[in-house]
Amino acid sequence: MKHSAFFWFVLPSAVAMLLFIFFPIISVVVQSLHSAHEQVIIEVENCGPFGCTTATAIDQSATAALREDQPLGRFAGLEIYKDRNHLAVEQVGQIWSDSTGIGNFIDRLMNLPFYKAMGFTLTFTFVVTPLTIVLGFIVAVAVNSAAKAIRGPLIFFSLLPMMVTPLIGSLILFWMVDARGILGTALRWLADDPGLSVKADTGLMWIMLMVYGVWHSAPFAFIVYYAGLQTVNTDTLEAARIDGASRWQQIRHVVIPHLLPLTTFIALMQLMDNFRVFEPIVSFNASAHATSLSWAIYNDLGGETQQLSSAAATSVLTIIGVAILLSPVLIRTWRDYGKAA
Amino acid sequence: MNLGKILMTGSFLVAASATTTMAAECGITDGRLSIVGNEFPAIQTVARNAQACEGLGEAKANLTADHQKINLAGMQGNPAEYTTAIVANSSIVALINEDVLRPLDDLVAAFGQDIPKNQLITINGQVMAVAFMANAQHLVYRKDILEQIGMEPPTTYEGLLETAEKILAEGILEYPVGGAYMAGWNLAQEFVNMYIGHGGEFYEPGTAQVSINNEAGVATLEMLKALSEYMNPDYLTHDSNATSAEWEAGNVALMNMWGSRTGVLMDAEGSTPEVYENTMVGAPMTVAGGGTPASTLWWDGWTVAKNISDEDAEATFKAMKQGISPAILSPETMGEAVWMIDGYEPAPVNEGVFSAISMQTPPYPMLPHHGLLHTALGDNIADFLQGKESAQQALSDIEDAYMTAAREKGFIN
Numbered sequence: 001m002k003h004s005a006f007f008w009f010v011l012p013s014a015v016a017m018l019l020f021i022f023f024p025i026i027s028v029v030v031q032s033l034h035s036a037h038e039q040v041i042i043e044v045e046n047c048g049p050f051g052c053t054t055a056t057a058i059d060q061s062a063t064a065a066l067r068e069d070q071p072l073g074r075f076a077g078l079e080i081y082k083d084r085n086h087l088a089v090e091q092v093g094q095i096w097s098d099s100t101g102i103g104n105f106i107d108r109l110m111n112l113p114f115y116k117a118m119g120f121t122l123t124f125t126f127v128v129t130p131l132t133i134v135l136g137f138i139v140a141v142a143v144n145s146a147a148k149a150i151r152g153p154l155i156f157f158s159l160l161p162m163m164v165t166p167l168i169g170s171l172i173l174f175w176m177v178d179a180r181g182i183l184g185t186a187l188r189w190l191a192d193d194p195g196l197s198v199k200a201d202t203g204l205m206w207i208m209l210m211v212y213g214v215w216h217s218a219p220f221a222f223i224v225y226y227a228g229l230q231t232v233n234t235d236t237l238e239a240a241r242i243d244g245a246s247r248w249q250q251i252r253h254v255v256i257p258h259l260l261p262l263t264t265f266i267a268l269m270q271l272m273d274n275f276r277v278f279e280p281i282v283s284f285n286a287s288a289h290a291t292s293l294s295w296a297i298y299n300d301l302g303g304e305t306q307q308l309s310s311a312a313a314t315s316v317l318t319i320i321g322v323a324i325l326l327s328p329v330l331i332r333t334w335r336d337y338g339k340a341a
Numbered sequence: 342m343n344l345g346k347i348l349m350t351g352s353f354l355v356a357a358s359a360t361t362t363m364a365a366e367c368g369i370t371d372g373r374l375s376i377v378g379n380e381f382p383a384i385q386t387v388a389r390n391a392q393a394c395e396g397l398g399e400a401k402a403n404l405t406a407d408h409q410k411i412n413l414a415g416m417q418g419n420p421a422e423y424t425t426a427i428v429a430n431s432s433i434v435a436l437i438n439e440d441v442l443r444p445l446d447d448l449v450a451a452f453g454q455d456i457p458k459n460q461l462i463t464i465n466g467q468v469m470a471v472a473f474m475a476n477a478q479h480l481v482y483r484k485d486i487l488e489q490i491g492m493e494p495p496t497t498y499e500g501l502l503e504t505a506e507k508i509l510a511e512g513i514l515e516y517p518v519g520g521a522y523m524a525g526w527n528l529a530q531e532f533v534n535m536y537i538g539h540g541g542e543f544y545e546p547g548t549a550q551v552s553i554n555n556e557a558g559v560a561t562l563e564m565l566k567a568l569s570e571y572m573n574p575d576y577l578t579h580d581s582n583a584t585s586a587e588w589e590a591g592n593v594a595l596m597n598m599w600g601s602r603t604g605v606l607m608d609a610e611g612s613t614p615e616v617y618e619n620t621m622v623g624a625p626m627t628v629a630g631g632g633t634p635a636s637t638l639w640w641d642g643w644t645v646a647k648n649i650s651d652e653d654a655e656a657t658f659k660a661m662k663q664g665i666s667p668a669i670l671s672p673e674t675m676g677e678a679v680w681m682i683d684g685y686e687p688a689p690v691n692e693g694v695f696s697a698i699s700m701q702t703p704p705y706p707m708l709p710h711h712g713l714l715h716t717a718l719g720d721n722i723a724d725f726l727q728g729k730e731s732a733q734q735a736l737s738d739i740e741d742a743y744m745t746a747a748r749e750k751g752f753i754n
Binding site: 306307 | 440466575709745750754
């Protein structure tokens, strides 16, 4: 392709990415390096239907002057990143020197909001991603070997979990596992424990969130693999069959190697998606048991007093986390294909 | 013939629905009205009547439970998207902090002389909002179940625990106590109630320095945990809606609930006569021998945005004044809230809130930094209730989380 043609070809998407991805990220980074102005507090008398009380309020005229001076707020450098509600550098050091053993260290580390969120986010990512890939692959192979006539409906039903809006999908599961719901009652009966409640137990809640995660994203892996299966070379498969390869051997030595690039692609997408786990935590009301980085951002912005800088810092940490997670896959891809090009 | 009947019925229905929001003369010639607010029956009534004013160039309302996530952003632009926000004594603080509300003194002087003084919310001498209803959390109980075990409705939380134990012992209900204990805002609100009931002070006097890691704080957490033992094990996922559903299902006999939500529990919808006919409200409860009820008083009121033209502000003021005028009271709207409007006649369902007022329940603290503490409380209490950490550890986590946030927001150096 000519350079000029290439330029005009990518220009629209480059501009869109610049406007809607790059600039917002820059603004978030800048925000995360600033904290709010020192508040000028005055004592005031508040009166209302229940009488008067002495309280404090922010002196707006003084604050307006401060804002005029420094519209971004005070420059805080990396302070917000290092504070207790984020990386908690000081607290982690303290816990490290105080703790009696590695178990005690991890236990106390998990009491800090950032590490608690990371604990769940990483567990979720590394459990859900492989399970999604395996389940998606199995479903794809199964559908592919089904009779042609029923493949259409099968594909439709296999894709349903992905079509359902995440919030609705998780709400459905939420009510099904309720102590009085169909799954909740079934679990009680199976475990023979009338007090068992998924929503009251941290371990079970984690499992439910992960089951939801796999249920929701397996169709994505399925449809990618199914598309890939249509391109498997039938000559090779036939040759393998003539050589006496079993069905498993055909899959193991022909199909899987053929689908490997697709696996890389699915793994990339799923790692990114799962690292940003959010909707199930909100719709399962699970924040007492599990939090994630995205949930922390939502929580910072959803309170009565918005904590923009704190949310910005968590956002930047999320981006860094995604970059770290993806780097092994990206480096591998670059080695395999980048050099060849 | 039948078609004629259907058409007739249809036109009656249209006529009937039109009368509920008859266009009103509010002295408005032009201007914009755009309301953002919470979603419950009383606020819907106010918004509907305000929108019915004649002469408004534009009249719309966005009522949602997520109002506090959008009202600030919707008022920061110039001109602001929302010309008025319906707020409560906690949520007004976030708007005042960011200076998006217009002081109403001039508008009150020009057009609002007939608004009773006690409805005007003044901060530092400036009128910032006009209140129209009062709210509080108080006891709700099942008369039949208490009669069955031969006990009076409890007046203290200790009494509530005893009553719950008796209900459990007699095998009437498995989880006799209900409560909006969902981790986050609701759970934090229960802490605020109980801590006030224990006579606790949230801050070192005159500062934004938090101090809750004390005896009152520990006693508060212990009481919350003691109550949770009698609740459905899923209590950390139950907000006010879910708790109300539990009540209507007849699974609960005692709970601390919002006055504004008891009307729904006592009407014939969504429940059986056994439950709604026996649903009674009581006064807010005290705790640990204290004299102050473990509850907070709330008002709901409307404000006017700062970043709008004088014309829009005037139109909004006049329309919202119409929205809370005595004309909106009808047999249907009367029981929706404890209205602060002339001509309001209290119904039995409102007794709980009136007791809260007469018992001198303190109003929810209106401090610029209290929202940060509420968030920190909501995030850190659940660990203690689940037995994952000690009360002291939970309180120290709350203090640390709050102090970090307060430092970032410039309330503490």
